[in-house]
Amino acid sequence: MKNIGGGAVLDLAGIEKGFGGGVVLDGIDLTVPQGQFVALVGPSGAGKSTLLRLVNGMHLPDRGTVRTLGADPAGCSRRELRALRARVGFVFQQFGLVGRLSALENVLMGALATLRWPRYGVMTYPRALRERAVEQLDRVGLADKRFQRCDTLSGGQQQRVAVARTLLQRPELILADEPVASLDPAASVLVLDTLKRISAEDGISVVCSLHQIDLALSTADRVVALRSGRIVLDEPAATLPEERLRAVYEETSARHD
Structure with missing residues (x-):
């Protein structure tokens, strides 16, 4: 151990x-x-x-x-x-992603609880947060997929996006x-x-x-x-x-x- x-x-x-x-x-x-x-x-x-x-x-x-x-x-x-x-980050069996949104925006959604106003689109998030989200996608091996719709990713890729979203919380x-x-x-x-x-x-x-x-x-x-x-x-x-x-x-x- x-x-x-x-x-x-x-x-x-x-x-x-x-x-x-x-x-x-x-x-x-x-x-x-x-x-x-x-x-x-x-x-x-x-x-x-x-x-x-x-x-x-x-x-x-x-x-x-x-x-x-x-x-x-x-x-x-x-x-x-x-x-x-x-x-406390929670990773579920069913991913919990919004399929029509990009991998990057799905990761950014992990920070919504810390933001004052709702966000619509990647560019409405603070730049520092966008950079952190890309870093987390890179950690799970998906930085090159950041602009791809999640419903076009494989199941394993979607779950790694979900992990990146959890990491954005800094759990x-x-x-x-x-x-x-x-x-x-x-x-x-x-x-x-x-x-x-x-x-x-x-x-x-x-x-x-x-x-x-x-x-x-x-x-x-x-x-x-x-x-x-x-x-x-x-x-x-x-x-x-x-x-x-x-x-x-x-x-x-x-x-x-």
């Missing part, structure tokens, strides 16, 4: 969460230090997406406490929650919810390698939910596996045997046969 500096950017203690009478998360304790890349794995319905949404206050816990970058989302005012979310923590689920294997590796490199270069913690065992082991510093709303495995990726991680899925499958 890499040498991590700084304190915890995320601390969940005794978290319980349910919907419609069903338990989704049950007794979750999880601490993530600054700069660590955590792969959150487990079968569908294990509670991965719910856990990520608790971190930035999209959901609130029924019991337990969440500390995200030192703040409790449940105790934040609307203004404080907006400020917290500005420090201290990045949450990624199945960011490569809809991508082919080559594009998946490229997107995750990009996130991994940026995490290492900038010291940004990443918590990334994944289904692909091989990608979790090859990308992450640490693997946390959920099953039926509980953490059943939490180990450094470098020393975790693949068969132990695969068993998390196989045991669930066996119970449903």
